Amino acid sequence: MNYDVIIIGAGAAGLFCAGRAGARGKRVLLLDHAKKPGEKIRISGGGRCNFTNMHSGPDNFISANPHFPKSALSRFTPYDFIALVERYGIAWHEKHQTGMQLGQLFCDESSQQIIDMLLTECKKGGVDLRLSTEIKSVSHDGQYNVETLGQTFTSEHLVIATGGLSIPKMGASGFGYKIAKQFGVPLTETRPGLVPLVFTGEQDDKLKALAGTAAPARVSCQSAVFNEAILLTHRGMSGPAILQISSYLAPGEAMHIALLDPGAAQTLLLTAKRNHPKSNITSLLADSMPKRLAEYFTADLGAKRLADMKDDTLINLAETISNWTLRPAGTEGYRKAEVTLGGVDTHALNSKTMMAKNIDGLYFIGEVVDVTGHLGGHNFQWAWASAAACADAL
Numbered sequence: 001m002n003y004d005v006i007i008i009g010a011g012a013a014g015l016f017c018a019g020r021a022g023a024r025g026k027r028v029l030l031l032d033h034a035k036k037p038g039e040k041i042r043i044s045g046g047g048r049c050n051f052t053n054m055h056s057g058p059d060n061f062i063s064a065n066p067h068f069p070k071s072a073l074s075r076f077t078p079y080d081f082i083a084l085v086e087r088y089g090i091a092w093h094e095k096h097q098t099g100m101q102l103g104q105l106f107c108d109e110s111s112q113q114i115i116d117m118l119l120t121e122c123k124k125g126g127v128d129l130r131l132s133t134e135i136k137s138v139s140h141d142g143q144y145n146v147e148t149l150g151q152t153f154t155s156e157h158l159v160i161a162t163g164g165l166s167i168p169k170m171g172a173s174g175f176g177y178k179i180a181k182q183f184g185v186p187l188t189e190t191r192p193g194l195v196p197l198v199f200t201g202e203q204d205d206k207l208k209a210l211a212g213t214a215a216p217a218r219v220s221c222q223s224a225v226f227n228e229a230i231l232l233t234h235r236g237m238s239g240p241a242i243l244q245i246s247s248y249l250a251p252g253e254a255m256h257i258a259l260l261d262p263g264a265a266q267t268l269l270l271t272a273k274r275n276h277p278k279s280n281i282t283s284l285l286a287d288s289m290p291k292r293l294a295e296y297f298t299a300d301l302g303a304k305r306l307a308d309m310k311d312d313t314l315i316n317l318a319e320t321i322s323n324w325t326l327r328p329a330g331t332e333g334y335r336k337a338e339v340t341l342g343g344v345d346t347h348a349l350n351s352k353t354m355m356a357k358n359i360d361g362l363y364f365i366g367e368v369v370d371v372t373g374h375l376g377g378h379n380f381q382w383a384w385a386s387a388a389a390c391a392d393a394l
Helices: 012-023 039-047 070-075 078-087 112-124 175-182 201-208 240-246 262-275 281-286 291-298 311-322 378-393
Strands: 005-008 028-031 050-053 092-097 100-107 128-130 135-140 144-148 151-155 158-160 187-193 214-221 224-232 236-238 255-258 324-326 339-344 362-364
Touching (some): 005 151, 012 028, 050 078, 158 175, 175 339, 311 324
Antiparallel strands (some): 187 339, 214 224, 224 236
C-alpha cells in the first residue's frame, strides 16, 4: 500500500492537487472521512459555485505573512482555472452589480459540475480515492505512515488539505492543525471569518426590529473598507459587506456604516429643508434607503416636518446616517463562518512548494494554511493555486 503521495482531504484543494499530481504520473492516494467529496464546493455560491474571481490577487487575502500567497497565485491564475472549466464545456457567468463587473464567476447550472470535473481529473490521473475513511494515526520514520481502520498506507510525501474549522456540519475539524502540531509546524491563532455579526442588549433589540432589511452601504473599521450590501437579520447583521468586514474586525472593535456619503447626506437634508420645508423627514430619507431604516434613524426625533427642525439637528442626523457606529458583541461562530482565519503559519512553509521547512515531504494547502481570501471566489482561487504549487513540486 505504498504511494508516491498521500493527500488527506477531498475538498477543493485536495481534489485539484490529486488530479494534477496524477496527471504528472504520480501514484496518488486521496483520503477523506466524509461520505462525499467536495461538499463545500457543492453548497458554495447558492449551489452554483463561485469557483474563482478574475481579479484575484495578493491584495484580496489576509495572512500574518502577506507576501506568502504571491508565488502560488502568480503561477496559477484565475484564467488557468477558467481554461480547465471551459475544456469541460461548463458554462459560466460573471456576477454584475449596477455599473460594476465584480469578477465573481459562477457556473450557469450547478456546482456539481465543478465537483464532477475534479473527480474526472482524478480518475484520468489514476487517483485512488477512498471516502468514509477514518484516519487513526500519522507517523514518520523516513516515510509517512497513515493508519486507517485495518490498513496502513505509506508514502514519501504527505499533503494535508483538510480545511479549517468553518461549517462543522460539513465535516470540518481541527485535524490539519493536529498534524501540524505533531510535526512541530507552528500555527497562528484561528477564528471565524466571513461570518455574520451578533449584538446584545438594547442595540440588539432595535436591530432585530429591522430583520429582513437590506441596503447598499460602505462598511469600515480601522483596517478595511467594503462597498457592498448589508442585511439585517433576527440574529444580527449579515450581507456581503458585513461578512467581509468580519474578517478584519477585532473583538470589541466598532464598525462604521455609511448608508449615504457624508457630504451628500447633509446636502440632501439642508437643501430639502430650504426647497420643501413641509416635507416629512422620514419620507425624504425613504427615497434614499429602505423605509424601515429611515424610520429607525428618525424614530427619536421630536419633529418630523423639515421646517420644524433645526439645521444642527439635520446635520447630526446626516452624520449618523453616514457614520452609523455599531459595536458587535461577537459573531455567529464557525457554525456560520464561510472560512477560518489563521492556521498553519506560512513562515514555516516554502511559498513555491507549500512544503514545511522543518520536515521533508510534508505539505499544507488550502484553507488549513494561514491565507484567507475575501468573499467572491478568492478562497477557491487560493485552493487551486496552492494545490497546483504543491502538485507541481511532488
